[in-house]
Amino acid sequence: MCECCNNHKNDIYLPQLATITKRRMLNGTELYLHLEMDSGKDLEYSPGQFVEVSVAGIGEGPISISSSPTQKGLELVIRNVGSLTRVIHKLEVGGKLGIRGPYGSTYPVEQAKGKDLVFICGGIGLVPQRSFIRYALDHRNDYGKIIVLIGTKCYTMRLFREEIALWQQRKDMTVMETIDEAHDCWDGNVGVVTTLIPKIESDLPSSLVMICGPPVMYKFVLMALAEAEVPEDRIYVNLERRMKCGVGKCGHCQINEKYVCQEGPVFRYSDLALVPEAI
Amino acid sequence: MSVLKFTREQFENFVSAMVKSGQSVMAPQAKNGRFAFGPLQSAADLRLDYDVTILPPKKYVLPQTQTLLEFEVGGAFRSVDSSQPMILLGVHPYDVAAISQMDELFSQDQYDKHYMDRRCKMTIVALDVVTPSENVFASSMGTATVRKGYDLLLTVLKDGSVLAEAATEKGQQLLKLAGSSTPASEADLSARKAIWESNEKNLDKHVLKCKPSYLPKLLDHSYEHAVWEEMARLCYSCGSCNQVCPTCYCFDVQDFVNWDLKTGRRQRCWDGCLLENFATVAGNHNFRKDRAARYRHRLYRKGKYVPGKIGGQIACVGCGRCITACTAKIANPVEVYNRLMEDTELG
Numbered sequence: 001m002c003e004c005c006n007n008h009k010n011d012i013y014l015p016q017l018a019t020i021t022k023r024r025m026l027n028g029t030e031l032y033l034h035l036e037m038d039s040g041k042d043l044e045y046s047p048g049q050f051v052e053v054s055v056a057g058i059g060e061g062p063i064s065i066s067s068s069p070t071q072k073g074l075e076l077v078i079r080n081v082g083s084l085t086r087v088i089h090k091l092e093v094g095g096k097l098g099i100r101g102p103y104g105s106t107y108p109v110e111q112a113k114g115k116d117l118v119f120i121c122g123g124i125g126l127v128p129q130r131s132f133i134r135y136a137l138d139h140r141n142d143y144g145k146i147i148v149l150i151g152t153k154c155y156t157m158r159l160f161r162e163e164i165a166l167w168q169q170r171k172d173m174t175v176m177e178t179i180d181e182a183h184d185c186w187d188g189n190v191g192v193v194t195t196l197i198p199k200i201e202s203d204l205p206s207s208l209v210m211i212c213g214p215p216v217m218y219k220f221v222l223m224a225l226a227e228a229e230v231p232e233d234r235i236y237v238n239l240e241r242r243m244k245c246g247v248g249k250c251g252h253c254q255i256n257e258k259y260v261c262q263e264g265p266v267f268r269y270s271d272l273a274l275v276p277e278a279i
Numbered sequence: 280m281s282v283l284k285f286t287r288e289q290f291e292n293f294v295s296a297m298v299k300s301g302q303s304v305m306a307p308q309a310k311n312g313r314f315a316f317g318p319l320q321s322a323a324d325l326r327l328d329y330d331v332t333i334l335p336p337k338k339y340v341l342p343q344t345q346t347l348l349e350f351e352v353g354g355a356f357r358s359v360d361s362s363q364p365m366i367l368l369g370v371h372p373y374d375v376a377a378i379s380q381m382d383e384l385f386s387q388d389q390y391d392k393h394y395m396d397r398r399c400k401m402t403i404v405a406l407d408v409v410t411p412s413e414n415v416f417a418s419s420m421g422t423a424t425v426r427k428g429y430d431l432l433l434t435v436l437k438d439g440s441v442l443a444e445a446a447t448e449k450g451q452q453l454l455k456l457a458g459s460s461t462p463a464s465e466a467d468l469s470a471r472k473a474i475w476e477s478n479e480k481n482l483d484k485h486v487l488k489c490k491p492s493y494l495p496k497l498l499d500h501s502y503e504h505a506v507w508e509e510m511a512r513l514c515y516s517c518g519s520c521n522q523v524c525p526t527c528y529c530f531d532v533q534d535f536v537n538w539d540l541k542t543g544r545r546q547r548c549w550d551g552c553l554l555e556n557f558a559t560v561a562g563n564h565n566f567r568k569d570r571a572a573r574y575r576h577r578l579y580r581k582g583k584y585v586p587g588k589i590g591g592q593i594a595c596v597g598c599g600r601c602i603t604a605c606t607a608k609i610a611n612p613v614e615v616y617n618r619l620m621e622d623t624e625l626g
Contacts (some may be wrong), residue, residue, distance in 0.1 A: 010388045011345045011358035013532075013545070056350035057536045058545050061561065082561035098356055215564060242560045244532060246388035251529030251552060254576075255566075257584035262388070276502065276568070
């Protein structure tokens with residue numbers, strides 16, 4: 001074997017096993033998992049990154065990390081939507097998953113220090129944003145205001161209800177929620193998430209705005225932010241693509257020349273000016 | 280390094296020695312009126328005069344299916360090393376250039392040992408083109424001849440004798456298998472130079488109207504051009520252009536469970552960005568649903584995106600395989616790039 005092979009014994013495709021230590025359904029389709037690595041060593045990650053999750057014999061897929069590196073273990077939220085996630089949903093506490101990563105870019109946790117943070121979340125877009133929200137709450141003095149807007153399609157699909165209720169009780173953050181369709185049990189805002197933007201009590205153009213939601217949401221939120229004169233280099237979008245390999249080889253996650261698994265999933269919006277496939 | 284000359288008979292003895300060496304030898308052979316790389320059983324089957332093979336020799340560095348891992352169902356994974364010593368014999372310069380690009384792509388950033396282990400155990404014997412294929416345009420792409428990326432370079436002279444020059448230690452080792460030969464004369468070297476000069480001009484069944492290095496800039500101004508829609512109207516999204524391309528390296532990864540239902544393997548297999556569901560995520564959202572967008576993506580990868588990862592080398596080497604493989608006759612990169620040249624004013 002030549003020298004270059006000897007220097008590279010690591011297999012970038014080899015997952016490490018992790019054990020499910022907690023599980024519960026957040027709604028009809030979203031499963032919350034708390035995992036601990038079998039190696040006993042916590043993954044080192046930053047808010048915004050993702051992992052490749054495997055079930056041996058079924059396959060592998062990219063899943064955002066929902067926990068903050070300030071807490072122990074790894075939290076994921078997995079929608080029951082395909083062959084892999086269907087099997088993951090059947091796993092009980094003690095079940096095993098393969099984990100590779102973490103991969104991808106991170107939220108601007110350092111550059112954001114001292115600034116107001118605005119999180120705009122649509123549906124399961126809350127899941128990766130929660131990583132930075134919790135991180136910021138655990139470093140509360142490092143950041144200005146923390147404002148979280150959450151839009152959900154319908155009442156029954158709301159995620160992290162108890163946690164959001166706790167956030168709403170805090171004096172040091174603002175949480176606004178809306179649902180797209182009116183519901184008997186809901187007396188809060190009704191309408192899409194953009195309807196909450198005018199209610200933000202912060203100097204929006206000087207805040208950092210983080211967006212994550214379904215593909216259709218970005219365009220409308222970005223239009224509303226443009227209207228509010230938020231500079232594009234203060235907006236961060238978290239984009240979903242098919243990050244099959246996670247290591248910039250397989251080609252599936254490309255948006256124009258950018259590999260989402262390496263340069264994303266978190267992009268500064270101003271860096272996407274010449275990337276028409278992004279939004 | 281010195282250049283050796285083999286008579287036809289001496290060269291056949293050299294090839295026979297390779298076949299008997301215990302390493303597998305993959306070489307171009309006749310197959311139903313065309314040519315294909317395959318395991319060489321006998322020196323007589325080697326076709327030094329082949330024009331182009333149906334599939335490029337990338338199938339040996341990045342096999343159609345390759346086992347990456349083995350696992351216990353629902354349990355732990357183990358890395359699998361499928362590499363073994365191999366002689367890749369008779370690789371045309373454009374295919375050598377393509378493999379060199381792939382070497383860089385699989386070793387940069389995150390080192391892909393499944394690719395690189397195979398590659399490191401491989402001896403590449405390049406061969407200057409004897410018969411131009413019907414759609415070759417390597418002259419336009421600067422890949423009609425190569426000076427690196429191989430271990431040994433062969434050139435067939437008009438009288439059938441073969442010149443061989445080692446470029447690496449591996450090439451030198453391979454030459455040790457050769458029996459008798461003579462040092463090449465000045466006249467032989469001049470004849471080889473003439474072949475190089477001829478190939479640099481004459482592998483030109485299609486002619487790109489600009490330097491390849493100009494393509495990234497051209498594509499910067501061509502994203503909304505009408506050609507993408509026009510060509511893609513005829514596209515079947517069959518992915519043939521991807522499969523036969525020596526520089527396409529996108530892959531999918533799938534799990535297969537063995538008959539015992541207890542163990543299995545994770546394999547990667549070739550994929551193609553022209554295929555309809557290439558960018559589809561779970562939940563059925565397709566991020567490149569539009570045929571024209573997929574068609575455009577391939578030509579942007581060749582002319583701009585991949586070059587951005589490998590120091591500007593254009594990721595089309597002019598083998599012409601996609602032109603031959605495309606039943607709709609829309610895959611010719613030269614035709615598209617020339618059309619963009621005609622219509623684009625660049626400052």
